[in-house]
Amino acid sequence: MTDAMHHFLVGDLVALLSCTLAVVTCGILGSYLVLKRESLLGDAISHAVLPGLVVAFMIANSRAPVPMFIGAGVAAGLTVLLTMLVRRFGGVEPGAAMGVVFSVMFALGVYLIESDAIRDIDLDASCVLYGQVEYLVWWDAPKDWTAYLKLSTYTDTGIPSALPALAAVFVVAIAFVVMFFKELRITTFDPQMARAAGIPSWLVQGTLVLLVSLAVVASFQAIGSILVIAMLICPAATARMLTDRLGVQVALSGLVAGLCAIAGYFAGAKLPTALGAEHALNIAGMITVVAGVVFAAVCFASPSHGLIARALRQRRLAERIAIEDLLGLVYRSGEAGEAFVPVGPMRAAGMPIGRAQKLGLVRQEAEKLMLTDQGRTRAEGLIRRHRLWEGYLVERAGLRPDHVHATAELLEHVDQAEAIPRQSGAVDPHGKAIPPATEDGPKAG
Amino acid sequence: MNAQADTTSLVGIVVQTITELPRIFTGQASNTTVVVVASGLFGIAAGLVGVFALLRKRSLTADAIGHATLPGVAGAFIVGTMLGLPVREGPWLLVGAALAGAIGAWLIQLIAHRTRLNEDAAIGIVLSVFFGVGVVLLGVVQNMDSGTQGGLSTFIFGHTASMLAADAKSMAIIALFVLFVTLALRKQLTLVCFNDTYARATGWPVQLVDLLLLGLIILVSVAGLRAVGLLLVVAMIAIPAAAARFWSDHLGRIIAISAVIGGVAGSLGAAVSALAPGRPAGAVIVLTAGTLFALSMLCAPRRGLIAGAIVRVRSRLTILSDHTIETLWERSEEGTSPDMGPVRELPGGLRGKVVFLLLRLRGYVQSLGSAYALTPAGMAEGARLSRNHRLWSAYLTTHADIAPSHVDWSVDQVEHVLSDELVRTLERIVQLEDERA
Numbered sequence: 001m002t003d004a005m006h007h008f009l010v011g012d013l014v015a016l017l018s019c020t021l022a023v024v025t026c027g028i029l030g031s032y033l034v035l036k037r038e039s040l041l042g043d044a045i046s047h048a049v050l051p052g053l054v055v056a057f058m059i060a061n062s063r064a065p066v067p068m069f070i071g072a073g074v075a076a077g078l079t080v081l082l083t084m085l086v087r088r089f090g091g092v093e094p095g096a097a098m099g100v101v102f103s104v105m106f107a108l109g110v111y112l113i114e115s116d117a118i119r120d121i122d123l124d125a126s127c128v129l130y131g132q133v134e135y136l137v138w139w140d141a142p143k144d145w146t147a148y149l150k151l152s153t154y155t156d157t158g159i160p161s162a163l164p165a166l167a168a169v170f171v172v173a174i175a176f177v178v179m180f181f182k183e184l185r186i187t188t189f190d191p192q193m194a195r196a197a198g199i200p201s202w203l204v205q206g207t208l209v210l211l212v213s214l215a216v217v218a219s220f221q222a223i224g225s226i227l228v229i230a231m232l233i234c235p236a237a238t239a240r241m242l243t244d245r246l247g248v249q250v251a252l253s254g255l256v257a258g259l260c261a262i263a264g265y266f267a268g269a270k271l272p273t274a275l276g277a278e279h280a281l282n283i284a285g286m287i288t289v290v291a292g293v294v295f296a297a298v299c300f301a302s303p304s305h306g307l308i309a310r311a312l313r314q315r316r317l318a319e320r321i322a323i324e325d326l327l328g329l330v331y332r333s334g335e336a337g338e339a340f341v342p343v344g345p346m347r348a349a350g351m352p353i354g355r356a357q358k359l360g361l362v363r364q365e366a367e368k369l370m371l372t373d374q375g376r377t378r379a380e381g382l383i384r385r386h387r388l389w390e391g392y393l394v395e396r397a398g399l400r401p402d403h404v405h406a407t408a409e410l411l412e413h414v415d416q417a418e419a420i421p422r423q424s425g426a427v428d429p430h431g432k433a434i435p436p437a438t439e440d441g442p443k444a445g
Numbered sequence: 446m447n448a449q450a451d452t453t454s455l456v457g458i459v460v461q462t463i464t465e466l467p468r469i470f471t472g473q474a475s476n477t478t479v480v481v482v483a484s485g486l487f488g489i490a491a492g493l494v495g496v497f498a499l500l501r502k503r504s505l506t507a508d509a510i511g512h513a514t515l516p517g518v519a520g521a522f523i524v525g526t527m528l529g530l531p532v533r534e535g536p537w538l539l540v541g542a543a544l545a546g547a548i549g550a551w552l553i554q555l556i557a558h559r560t561r562l563n564e565d566a567a568i569g570i571v572l573s574v575f576f577g578v579g580v581v582l583l584g585v586v587q588n589m590d591s592g593t594q595g596g597l598s599t600f601i602f603g604h605t606a607s608m609l610a611a612d613a614k615s616m617a618i619i620a621l622f623v624l625f626v627t628l629a630l631r632k633q634l635t636l637v638c639f640n641d642t643y644a645r646a647t648g649w650p651v652q653l654v655d656l657l658l659l660g661l662i663i664l665v666s667v668a669g670l671r672a673v674g675l676l677l678v679v680a681m682i683a684i685p686a687a688a689a690r691f692w693s694d695h696l697g698r699i700i701a702i703s704a705v706i707g708g709v710a711g712s713l714g715a716a717v718s719a720l721a722p723g724r725p726a727g728a729v730i731v732l733t734a735g736t737l738f739a740l741s742m743l744c745a746p747r748r749g750l751i752a753g754a755i756v757r758v759r760s761r762l763t764i765l766s767d768h769t770i771e772t773l774w775e776r777s778e779e780g781t782s783p784d785m786g787p788v789r790e791l792p793g794g795l796r797g798k799v800v801f802l803l804l805r806l807r808g809y810v811q812s813l814g815s816a817y818a819l820t821p822a823g824m825a826e827g828a829r830l831s832r833n834h835r836l837w838s839a840y841l842t843t844h845a846d847i848a849p850s851h852v853d854w855s856v857d858q859v860e861h862v863l864s865d866e867l868v869r870t871l872e873r874i875v876q877l878e879d880e881r882a
Contacts, residue, residue: 034562039569040505047676089742089750092687095565096504100687103508103680104735110602110677111728126598129676130580226512226580230573237566268581282584288577295570305561 006143012269014163015136015222019287020261021166022219023231025173027257029212030232031250032188034240040095041209042232044102046216046225048079050109050128053217058112065165068217076213079105131224131284133265136160162222169218173211177250180204185246227284231257234291241295241302256294264290319352321413324382326351327361328412330371331379335432341369380435385420386412387428387435392421394429401429458716476613480605481715483613483620484672484730488681488711490620491669492703493627494661495686496696500638501658504686505565508679509553509572510546510659511666515579515675517545518600522586533596536615539667542600542675546663549575603674603727605715612671619668623661634658635696672715673727680731681707688738691745706741710734765800767830770809773819774827839874840867 026042033039052075053068060067079101086097113128140158147153177184187194187201194201212232219228235257239249264287269280300307326346333341343364347353353369356362361375371379389408393399399407414420427433458477465478474482498504521541525532532538549571556567586597627634636644637654645651666678673681689703714730743750801817804810809823819827 034566037563037565039563039565043505043508043569043572086687086742089748089753090687090690091748092499092690093502093504095502096499096683096687099504099508099679099683100735100738103677103683103731104738107677107680107728107731107735110725111732114723114725114728126601129601226573226576229569230577233566233569233573237562237570240562240566241560279584279588282580285577285580285584288574289581292570292574292577295574299556299560307559 006141009141010138012265013141014138014160015133015269015283016262016265018136018160018163018166018222019133019265019283020258021163021170022215022222022228023235023257023261023287024254025166025170025215026219026228026231027235028177028250028254029173029208029215030236031239031246031253032184032208033212033232034236035246035249036188039233039236040098042212042216043229044079044083044098045076045209045213046228046232047109048102048105049075049213049216050225051075051105051112052078052109053128053220054109054112065161065218069214072213072217073210075105076209076216080209127224128220129224129226130282131220131222131227133222133283134280136162136222162218166218166222169211169214173215176207176211180207181247184208223284223287227288230288230291231260234288234295235260238291238295238298241298241305243304257291260291260294261287264288319355322352323356323359323361324378324413326353326356327371327375327379328382328386330362330369331376331383334371343367343369377438381415381438382412384435384437385415387432388421388423390428390430391424391434395424396421404429455713455716455720458719459713462712462716476608476610477716477719479610479613480608480719481712483617484605484715485708485712486617486620486624487665487668487672488685488707488709488730488734489704490623490627490707491665491678491681491711492685492689492705492707493700494623494658494665495682495684495707496689496700496703497627497634497638497658498662498682499686499690501655503658503662504679504683505568506550506553506659507662507666507682509568509575510550510663511669511675511678512572512579513549513575514542514546514666514670515601516575516582517541517543517579518597518670518675519579519582519586520545522597523582523589526589538600539615539619539670542670543663543667545575546666547660550659550663599674600670601674601676602725603670603672603677603730605672605718605726608671616668616671619664623664623668626657627661630654630657631700672711673730674725677727677731680734681711684731684734684738685710688734688741691741691748706734706737710737762800762803765796766804769800769804770819770823770827771830771834773810773817774824774831777819777824777827835875835878836868836871839871839878843871843874 030039030042033042049072052071052073054071056067056071059071082101083094083097086092086100087094090097090100092100109128138159142148142153183194183199183204186197186199187204191201191205194204216225216228219231223231235253236249238256239252243249243252265283267281267290268283268286272279272281298306301309303309329346329351330341343353344367346369353362353364356375357364360372361378362369363372364370386408389411390401390404393404393407394401423434423437425434458481461475462478462481465474466482468474468478495504495507498507518538518541521538521544522532524541525537530537553564553567553571556562556570557564562570583597633649633654634657636649637651637658641651644654662682665682666675669678669681685703685707686699688706689699692702693699710730710733714733715726717733718724718726718729741749744752746752801810804823805812808820809826810817811820
């Protein structure tokens with residue numbers, strides 16, 4: 001084994017694995033919080049477990065995982081309970097109730113941490129906030145490849161205890177999500193339906209909250225509490241911008257989280273020195289930054305829900321409607337007996353004449369504008385829909401004939417065959433002829 | 446005369462603060478007094494803004510804004526040091542904090558309104574990512590040669606003990622400004638918080654008022670950075686307002702109470718942490734506010750837990766004793782002996798003892814050895830209850846579709862709730878029932 005490789009195993013492997021496990025666990029569980037619009041429950045819990053941790057720490061006098069988990073679980077349960085109490089009796093909105101409870105709990109934790117009783121022990125407030133990935137070092141990683149095949153290597157060489165704890169929470173979280181996927185889905189999206197179906201909603205969601213608090217505690221040392229919030233929300237929000245399916249959402253959220261962890265780790269620990277800087281950057285902070293950048297990028301570029309895609313779709317729709325309005329105008333003027341429409345005023349009104357010409361829907365001769373055959377077909381379809389809707393609104397919805405034009409003007413642009421009213425007569429309420437249906441229906445363009 | 450006041454106890458500091466109050470304006474007050482007064486002013490401002498933040502459901506936005514100030518502080522420090530400015534003094538860091546807070550607030554609106562994500566996710570994203578950036582920048586600051594990195598971490602947890610008079614003054618000035626603006630625009634803020642649709646329809650610039658509220662929240666967060674720290678600024682916005690909500694349903698009173706709670710928490714917390722300089726001031730101030738909140742939740746006259754419990758117990762007892770009298774009255778009306786000992790329909794055990802004790806104290810029931818019997822007053826009460834009961838039953842069976850909210854069994858006379866005409870109709874129905882029986 002080369003020195004560089006060994007150096008990586010000693011200094012980075014455990015830290016990298018811990019970050020990744022913590023972040024992926026949070027990413028998977030966070031999906032449910034984001035979907036339930038309770039993202040800030042993660043925020044509240046990660047602040048509020050602090051006094052539980054500190055008290056557990058004072059009692060057990062060590063960083064042993066089990067008392068820490070118990071302390072955090074009690075604190076998380078207390079937070080949920082107190083929030084419900086404040087909400088019910090205080091008559092304030094849930095967000096404020098949560099804010100009151102978790103900030104007081106957090107203040108208590110900070111106060112206890114700085115108190116004399118545990119001043120000497122290595123638990124301080126900033127470690128809780130930013131984590132101490134840098135301290136997760138596998139000092140006794142063997143230099144010989146063959147040693148890694150033996151089980152004893154992993155039990156006897158002092159792997160930091162944060163890693164097995166994180167691995168355990170990771171496995172439990174994955175098992176819970178896989179085994180109770182259906183129950184989680186129904187209780188997340190429709191608690192009433194779940195109750196009607198006899199699924200104990202409070203049990204499923206309570207377990208979820210418990211797992212979130214376990215993940216929070218297990219992650220404290222590796223990534224700190226603020227990064228936990230980031231990882232509960234950012235990857236899930238990123239996945240939410242990409243998919244509408246729950247399974248894909250959860251898996252994608254875990255995947256995004258894992259990639260952010262790895263990329264953030266190297267960006268924090270290795271990139272600055274590789275670029276010639278003297279010091280590495282804070283790893284937990286860098287993972288958060290990477291997650292934020294990934295979220296921002298997906299927010300803009302997601303093909304289904306991104307800002308760019310949405311703006312493009314809106315522009316295409318606006319253009320189609322403008323062209324159809326132009327075609328309708330030309331068609332109606334032809335119907336009224338005018339042989340052509342003068343171009344100048346239409347251009348002045350901002351109608352997309354050039355675009356319609358390029359699409360071969362109208363042609364211009366001198367100052368006259370006329371429909372091409374293709375344009376006539378589309379215009380007939382449009383006018384047909386408009387007049388069918390007017391007929392429908394008068395006959396079925398009971399509106400007066402002089403009140404239906406504006407509504408029909410909107411609905412005429414919907415060209416799915418199922419959404420067009422059936423024909424009941426040859427003319428519309430104003431006595432105008434309804435053009436016949438064409439074989440090849442109008443297409444979006 | 447009071448410069449030698451005992452400052453080793455809480456009372457001492459409070460006394461000193463009060464006696465030195467006039468000297469603040471002449472600049473002769475001691476540092477502790479200035480800090481205590483400034484923290485109090487900050488608490489009042491936070492309490493005021495908090496009420497509107499609570500009504501507009503922006504309490505947790507304040508949390509995100511608080512966290513979002515960290516990269517502003519650290520970034521301003523780095524840029525200022527590069528430019529060779531004296532970053533530790535003056536408003537430079539606070540300007541950076543306000544700028545970052547504003548960007549954070551803007552991004553929350555952007556994510557919540559322009560994407561499919563909800564506001565909670567937007568708040569969480571901004572809060573955590575901004576803080577992450579801040580942590581990275583703090584690391585950079587720590588590695589810079591300036592050697593003054595310790596100063597910035599006081600922004601995270603707050604540290605009143607190391608606060609200079611100048612810092613306290615800038616905090617007090619921001620707080621006073623916020624106080625003034627909030628009170629001046631109280632009407633507009635109230636209108637938008639309670640009925641934004643109406644406000645929009647009547648031509649008020651709702652978006653502008655919303656922006657103003659966000660701006661006030663940002664200012665409060667920035668003002669509180671040195672006192673409570675950016676992590677706990679949300680507490681001073683959420684807690685006083687939520688606590689005041691227990692005491693009143695009247696907005697003016699809620700605002701006043703919230704301001705008082707905020708002010709007391711701020712100044713008292715600062716005084717306590719002056720006694721123990723090692724303790725994180727932010728946590729102490731927030732714990733003080735939390736104690737006041739707990740007291741409000743327990744002791745508030747109508748909505749408090751104790752008041753609520755008393756109301757519940759009293760109504761349970763009323764129902765039980767009414768039921769007991771009615772049962773006894775029916776028995777005596779049927780001609781059965783009242784001294785038949787404990788019967789199943791009557792409350793037994795400890796509850797029964799309490800109920801009978803109360804009834805005896807009110808003179809409705811007398812003890813006959815091992816059994817109870819109604820006194821004449823009890824008979825009259827029984828007749829009244831029974832009549833009410835039967836009229837209400839008749840009302841429910843004939844008029845239940847009219848207004849279920851009118852049904853109140855405990856009312857002294859049905860006539861108090863229902864019209865005379867209706868009561869006469871009901872009486873006829875009851876009479877008919879009797880004749881048929």
